[in-house]
Every structure is written in structure tokens, then in C-alpha cells.
Amino acid sequence: MKNLEFFRNISIGLYVDKNTFVHALSPVTKFLWLFAFMIPVNLSRSLSLVAVLTGLLLAVALCARIKVGFLLRGILPVFWLIVFASFMQVLFTWPSDTSRVLLSLGDFSITVKELLQAALMVLRFFAMMIALGLFTSVTTEGDTARGIESLASPLSRIGFPAHEFALTIAVAFRFIPIIAGELEAIVKAQASRGANFGGRGFNPIAKVVAYIPLLVPVTIRALERANALADAMEARCYSSAVRSRYIVEGTGAMDALLSVAALGFGAAATILGFVSL
Numbered sequence: 001m002k003n004l005e006f007f008r009n010i011s012i013g014l015y016v017d018k019n020t021f022v023h024a025l026s027p028v029t030k031f032l033w034l035f036a037f038m039i040p041v042n043l044s045r046s047l048s049l050v051a052v053l054t055g056l057l058l059a060v061a062l063c064a065r066i067k068v069g070f071l072l073r074g075i076l077p078v079f080w081l082i083v084f085a086s087f088m089q090v091l092f093t094w095p096s097d098t099s100r101v102l103l104s105l106g107d108f109s110i111t112v113k114e115l116l117q118a119a120l121m122v123l124r125f126f127a128m129m130i131a132l133g134l135f136t137s138v139t140t141e142g143d144t145a146r147g148i149e150s151l152a153s154p155l156s157r158i159g160f161p162a163h164e165f166a167l168t169i170a171v172a173f174r175f176i177p178i179i180a181g182e183l184e185a186i187v188k189a190q191a192s193r194g195a196n197f198g199g200r201g202f203n204p205i206a207k208v209v210a211y212i213p214l215l216v217p218v219t220i221r222a223l224e225r226a227n228a229l230a231d232a233m234e235a236r237c238y239s240s241a242v243r244s245r246y247i248v249e250g251t252g253a254m255d256a257l258l259s260v261a262a263l264g265f266g267a268a269a270t271i272l273g274f275v276s277l
Helices: 027-043 048-061 068-091 112-138 141-158 162-191 204-235 251-275
Strands: 102-106 108-111
Touching: 027 048, 027 112, 027 141, 027 251, 048 068, 048 251, 068 108, 068 112, 108 112, 141 162, 141 204
Parallel strands: none
Antiparallel strands: 102 108
16 A cells, blocks of 8 residues: 555645754745756756755754755656656657767667756755745745745735735645645545556556546546635635734845845856856
8 A cells, every 4th residue: 555645645735844044044045046056957968066065955944953854755656757758858869969879779779868858857846846846845834835925025015915825825735745644545536446557567657547547536536625725715704905913024134135046046157057067
């Protein structure tokens, strides 16, 4: 049954309550550092730079007393998708690839550039999963909404719905572990009735095909959850009107310094990712 457990393999959307310096930072500062890592990781063409950024993320996780295994376990549910995407990087030939050929079997060949591109894609995905998992591990749902609203508040002067946008993002993060729990419940219910989800043997295609019929029940359960949330908000007369906050964000000197540092770090890493080999 271990291969049917999804909730325990989810690291994004689960807050880990610790008394650390990273947890105590303001939501805006955490968001700026999240962007400072995510943007260079996605845009960088340098494998070494992405590796360094991944190492820095793991160092921050240790400072926040978040277990590395907790962050990496979120990769397990999509492991075969990563393997398939890496295989596609090697399978198709790059038109401008003039690097050294490592293996040649007829029309199929593996070059240095193809391996580097596959490694970059895998490491990039790892870094993004670690960054998102670390962010949600040190930031509560309420802080997530407040941070987004604070960042988007200047746009509200031109009619941008900052509060509604912040609420949407916060709910989306919160629904990740909920949907994983719903999927696990449905899979175990069907497995107890004799359904086979590719648990025997090494056949990733059979695993994917077995899970396709679950899209409908999982989607229905997600819509039911969303409808229940909407009814609960309506019952409490929730509206998007101007509202006060119980928690007043006070950005101290350290938060302001780290926010400026995040902007500089993100810009420098992005530029370095384009100029590095």
C-alpha cells in the first residue's frame, strides 16, 4: 500500500511550525526571496548556476530546521514524469547540436549537449520543488495571502483586485495537500475492490493508464470542496470590501535590508544565468 500513499509525499502546502529566523521574516520578504530563486532557476542556461542555487536553497532549509527529506519527497509522485521528460530531451536531436557524440546507435545518438540539457531540466525541476516546498513550510496560508496582497496593493490603484488575487493563490496552495488526500482515498477505495494501479512490475506506462480514470472522481471531489468553501465564505458574509487586519505587518530594518538584498540577488543571478556557460 505504500505506493498508493500520496498525502505523505506532498511537501508543498504544508506549514512546519518552527521558531526560527526564517519563519519570523515578513511574508513580503519571503515572497521576494522566492522570486529571487525561482526566476533565475527558470531562465538560467547554466547548469552550474542552477546547482549552486539548489545548494543555497538546501542551506536555507537547514537554517529553517526543515528536513531535506521532507522537501524532496514531493518529487516522488512525479518521478516518472521527470524520467519521461528527460528521455525526450535525449531522444530528439537538437538542430544546432555540434557537441561530441557519446553514444550512437543508428539514427539514435546521445551527445554531450543533450545530456547537459536533460540534467539542467531535472535539476531545474528539483530546485523549483524545493523552493516552493520551503516557502510553504515557513509561511502559513494567512501570511501567504497577506504577502501577495501587500505586493499587489500598488496595482489596486489601477483596478487590479489585489485581495481577490491573494485569496486565490492562498487557496490554491492550501488545496494541494487536500487534493492529494482525496486522490489517496479514492485510489485506496478502488484498490480494495480489486483495481490494479500498476503496483506489480516495472511498467510506468501501465501506471499512467491506470490513473487516467481517476481524473473524473478527483475533479468532482475538488469541485465539491470548492463549493463547500464558497458556501462557508458566503455564510460568514465574506466580501472583497476594504477590511481591517488583526495582524499588522511591521517591516523592520532587517526585513527591509533582506528585501533589497533579494532584489539584488535575483537580478544578479538572472544576468549571470544568461552569460554563464
